[in-house]
Amino acid sequence: MAAKHPESARLLAYDCLTPFGDVAETHRALCEGRRALAPVPVLGSRGGDPVPLALMPGRGLDEAPLPHWLGGIRGLAARIPGGDWGRPGRPIVVTSSNFGVGSLYSYRHDGGDPSHLGHGAPFSSVEWLRCELGWGADITVFSHACVSAHLGLVHAARLLARGLADEVLVFSYDFLSPFVAGGFHALKILNGQMPAPYRRQETGSIALGDGAAFAVLTRDRGEHQLVAQSLFNELHHFTANKADGSGFASVLEGLREAAGGRRLWLKGHGTGTLEAGRLEAESLGRCFPGSPLVGWKGSLGHTLGSCGLVELAIATEALRRGQAPGTVGTEGPCFIDEVATAPFATGGFDAVLCSSNAFGGAHAALLLAHA
Amino acid sequence: MPELYIQNLNTEMPGLEEPAATRERLRACFPAGAARRMTQLGMLVGSVLGPLNPGPEDVLVYASGFGESRSLEAYLDSFPTASPTLFQTSIHPSGAQQLMIGRQTPLRRFFPLSGGRQLVAQALVTALVQEGGRVLLCGGEERGTWLRECGVASEHSLAFALELAHVRSEGSLGRISLERGGGDEGLSLHDWCGLLARRQPFSGDAGAGWSLALEWF
Numbered sequence: 001m002a003a004k005h006p007e008s009a010r011l012l013a014y015d016c017l018t019p020f021g022d023v024a025e026t027h028r029a030l031c032e033g034r035r036a037l038a039p040v041p042v043l044g045s046r047g048g049d050p051v052p053l054a055l056m057p058g059r060g061l062d063e064a065p066l067p068h069w070l071g072g073i074r075g076l077a078a079r080i081p082g083g084d085w086g087r088p089g090r091p092i093v094v095t096s097s098n099f100g101v102g103s104l105y106s107y108r109h110d111g112g113d114p115s116h117l118g119h120g121a122p123f124s125s126v127e128w129l130r131c132e133l134g135w136g137a138d139i140t141v142f143s144h145a146c147v148s149a150h151l152g153l154v155h156a157a158r159l160l161a162r163g164l165a166d167e168v169l170v171f172s173y174d175f176l177s178p179f180v181a182g183g184f185h186a187l188k189i190l191n192g193q194m195p196a197p198y199r200r201q202e203t204g205s206i207a208l209g210d211g212a213a214f215a216v217l218t219r220d221r222g223e224h225q226l227v228a229q230s231l232f233n234e235l236h237h238f239t240a241n242k243a244d245g246s247g248f249a250s251v252l253e254g255l256r257e258a259a260g261g262r263r264l265w266l267k268g269h270g271t272g273t274l275e276a277g278r279l280e281a282e283s284l285g286r287c288f289p290g291s292p293l294v295g296w297k298g299s300l301g302h303t304l305g306s307c308g309l310v311e312l313a314i315a316t317e318a319l320r321r322g323q324a325p326g327t328v329g330t331e332g333p334c335f336i337d338e339v340a341t342a343p344f345a346t347g348g349f350d351a352v353l354c355s356s357n358a359f360g361g362a363h364a365a366l367l368l369a370h371a
Numbered sequence: 372m373p374e375l376y377i378q379n380l381n382t383e384m385p386g387l388e389e390p391a392a393t394r395e396r397l398r399a400c401f402p403a404g405a406a407r408r409m410t411q412l413g414m415l416v417g418s419v420l421g422p423l424n425p426g427p428e429d430v431l432v433y434a435s436g437f438g439e440s441r442s443l444e445a446y447l448d449s450f451p452t453a454s455p456t457l458f459q460t461s462i463h464p465s466g467a468q469q470l471m472i473g474r475q476t477p478l479r480r481f482f483p484l485s486g487g488r489q490l491v492a493q494a495l496v497t498a499l500v501q502e503g504g505r506v507l508l509c510g511g512e513e514r515g516t517w518l519r520e521c522g523v524a525s526e527h528s529l530a531f532a533l534e535l536a537h538v539r540s541e542g543s544l545g546r547i548s549l550e551r552g553g554g555d556e557g558l559s560l561h562d563w564c565g566l567l568a569r570r571q572p573f574s575g576d577a578g579a580g581w582s583l584a585l586e587w588f
Contacts, residue, residue, distance in 0.1 A: 006502060043451060088551060088580055097462070099485075101443075104523065108447045114521075121523040122463075123436055123487030137555035138579045140493040141486040143438075143463040151482055158500040182450060183458030233478045235471040238459045247477075254479075359459065360468050362481070 005228035005258050007157040010371055012167065012222035016213035016313035017076040018300050019054045023213075026300070027317040030325030031343045035299045037194060037207045042185045043178045046109070051190050053176055054209030054301040061178055063102035065115040069175045069210065070132065076212055077133045077171075085169050086136030093140045093156050095148040095172040097305030100125035102177025109178075129173075146269075147231070147356050148172065148305035149213070150364030153312070154229050156217045166218070172306035173212035180304065181208060187239065195272025197295035198281050200333045204274035209301025213309035224316050227351060227367040230254025234361025241276055241361050248283035251363035255353065256287065258367050262350040264288050265324055266338075267315050269357045270295020271302050272329075276357060281335035288353065292340040298329025308356040308364060315352050315368055322346050375499055375506070377545040379534035381419035382568040386527050387514060390441065393528070405473050410442055410460055412513035413469030415530035420509045421470055423534050430480040430501045433467040434494035434510035436487060436560055440524035441513055466511060491558045492577035495549055498535055506535040510560055529564045545570070545587040553582035 015022055019036040020029040029036070039050035044061030055061065059068045086092045100119035107116035119128040126141055142151040149172040156168035184190035184206065193205035217226070232254065234247035241247050266284050270277060270293075284293055296311060297303075303310045318324040326342040334341075346352070351369035358364075385393060390411035398406045400418040409417065412435070425431055439461050446457035459465070464483030471478065482497050484490060490510075498508045509532035515524020539546070557578020558566075566573050570587050577583035 046451060048451070104443070104518075105447060105450075107521070109450060117521050117523060120521075121437060122485040123490070124523065127487060136580075137489060139486070139489060140497065140579075141484055141490075142482065143485045144481070144483045145462055155482070155497060155500070159496075162500050164496070164500065178450070179447070182453035183446070183455070186453040186455040186458055188455075231480055233471075233481045235468060235477050236475060238465070238468065238472060250477075250479075359462060360464075360472070361477075 006161060007154050007229040009157040009160050009217040009226050010220055010222035011215055011224040011226060011316060012218045013081045013216040014214065014313045014316050015076060015079045016211065016310045017072050018211050018310065019056050023313045023317045027314055027321065027325065030296055030299055030328055031323055033328050035328060036209060037301055042181045049185065050192055051181060051185060052194050052207035052301065053181065054207065055176060056210045061176060061181065063106040063177050065113055073173060073212055076214065080169060080214055081216060086138045089166045091138040091140065091159060091165050092135055092169045092171060093142065093152040094126050095142045095152040095305055096174050097143055097145050097148050098174045098180055101179050102175065105177050105179040143305065144358060144362060145360065146304055146307055146358035147362045147364040149308035150356055153226065153366065154231060157226065157229065160217060160219050168217045169214060170217065170309060171214045172309040174304040174306040175210045176208050184208065189273055194329060195298045196330045197270030197272050197298050197327055198277050198334045198339045199330045200335055204272055204277065206271040206273055207297065207301035209303045211300065211303025211306045211310040213306060213313045215309060215312060223371055224319060225369055225371040227369050228255050228258035229366040232363045236361045239359050241279055245279040245283050247361045247363050248279050251365050252283060252287040255365055255367050259353065263348065264291045265346065265349045265352050266291050266293040267311055267352055267354045268293050268295045269355055270327065271297050278335045280357065281339065285336040285338055291338060292344060293338045294324060294327045294340050296325060296328060298327060312354055315354050319346055319352065319370060373499060373537060374546055374548040375535045375537065376539045376543040377533055377547065378536050378543060379423055380544060380567060381422055381532045382564055383415045383419050383530040384564060384568050388528055401473065409469050410439055411528060412439055412466040412511055415528060416466045416509055416511045417470035419530045419532035423507055423532055425476060425507050427477050427479060428504055430504060430506045431478055432494055432498045432506065432508045433464050433483045434490050434560060435466055435512060436485060436490055437512055437525050438463040439465050440515035440518050444516055444518050467509060488556045488559060489579035490560055491563045492579045492581040495547060495577065499549065508533045508535055512560060527561055529561060531564045531567050543588060545585065548584045549577060550582045551580060553577055553580055555580060
């Protein structure tokens with residue numbers, strides 16, 4: 001077995017919030033092949049093309065002066081064990097790509113209600129949450145598009161390894177708005193089609209989803225372990241990946257030693273885009289041949305900066321329950337044969353590799369196993 | 372807590388300078404034609420980070436509280452016909468990515484931070500916990516327009532870039548050390564950049580419960 005990785009940590013607690021509910025409800029829904037996605041006008045109350053979005057129950061795409069998602073966040077935060085978060089020894093790492101940017105959109109386009117501004121900027125959104133949830137001020141905020149949550153996990157492990165924390169709370173939240181839906185629609189990757197991650201087809205499409213999650217990391221307590229983590233940034237293009245797939249391969253290379261000798265299943269990024277999906281699937285297939293590959297954004301949509309933590313929670317729940325959800329929304333020919341479209345038992349595997357990708361050719365991956 | 376040593380330092384504090392003036396002033400820092408496509412923040416950060424020649428094995432820590440304010444403003448104003456280009460450039464950490472994409476230089480470890488009065492402390496902690504090799508700590512803001520008037524964009528444009536090492540060498544310019552025990556409210560990015568630009572020592576609250584000592588040799 002390889003030496004302990006400098007960014008390994010134990011996972012003491014985890015949960016997530018999706019339109020299906022908490023992590024247990026989300027895991028069950030995924031195993032049953034259900035989709036949280038529904039067509040929603042891309043600009044919310046202002047109309048536009050219908051696009052597949054997974055919104056929290058009862059929530060519209062338009063942001064209210066007091067964001068509708070606060071109740072869900074409060075419920076999620078209530079499930080975080082322990083107290084004194086954000087105080088010495090118990091720092092918080094918050095990650096997001098959206099923060100409260102939907103509030104800025106509403107301020108600009110819905111009459112200029114200044115109450116939107118109290119949580120529109122990243123720092124004010126986090127500060128508002130901090131006050132709502134009673135956290136202390138030791139909060140580090142990372143934002144790196146759709147690998148944001150992975151950076152939080154890497155940083156948390158570093159804080160633990162350097163003795164700067166006894167436990168670290170990593171908390172991530174991303175809720176949709178016309179701001180982000182309009183952006184992806186303008187890029188023509190959010191269209192009216194439901195996503196089918198890793199499916200070999202004529203046109204691709206992503207979907208977007210609301211999501212939040214937390215993980216409590218420790219040095220030596222918890223039933224699951226982040227065995228190793230890896231990052232890589234191509235910095236080749238603002239949105240596209242290098243056509244040779246080298247970015248995908250490079251991030252996986254960082255985990256190859258830690259993965260050695262383990263039987264893996266793979267939870268990929270799998271948004272539903274064609275080129276990135278093909279490059280990702282082929283890289284995973286080459287690096288870990290024979291390992292089943294799943295992606296869950298065909299049901300939950302892409303929860304953006306929070307996807308790494310939302311999907312880590314689901315993957316951990318899958319290990320705990322012994323069943324991994326399949327690639328919901330995908331059927332027919334796929335980029336590689338290993339794409340698993342149906343749920344499968346995790347008992348025959350030693351670990352799961354979870355990966356995420358982002359604009360700028362940013363890649364992140366981690367290896368999760370029973371401790 | 373180990374210390375970090377400042378090996379190299381560049382700052383830009385153009386304050387109220389408009390983007391067109393920044394573009395004209397810094398055009399020569401970038402390949403021909405590149406500045407035309409860059410944001411003000413991208414040019415400012417690129418002009419201070421570029422001379423440090425970030426490479427694939429460096430750790431890059433990037434701090435910006437407001438990020439790409441001008442692109443964000445313009446993107447918001449592009450609705451209902453959302454601009455894909457402005458959407459891309461409005462996303463954090465575009466300010467640092469513009470230089471790196473222009474140079475086609477990959478990075479394994481890139482940590483973009485956001486935040487308020489704890490941002491300086493947290494960026495320094497992020498730099499301190501890295502192991503081995505060079506750590507480049509950069510950051511910046513660009514002065515907004517209508518978002519600034521709403522209090523959600525910076526009043527001043529600024530940028531800084533530090534080359535940091537874990538061990539003192541003959542050429543070290545200064546030392547940064549953090550200790551537990553400071554207050555929750557600390558230095559703003561503007562305050563921090565000013566200290567660096569003036570090479571001014573500092574001892575006091577950095578934010579988030581950290582106390583900062585900045586010494587110059």
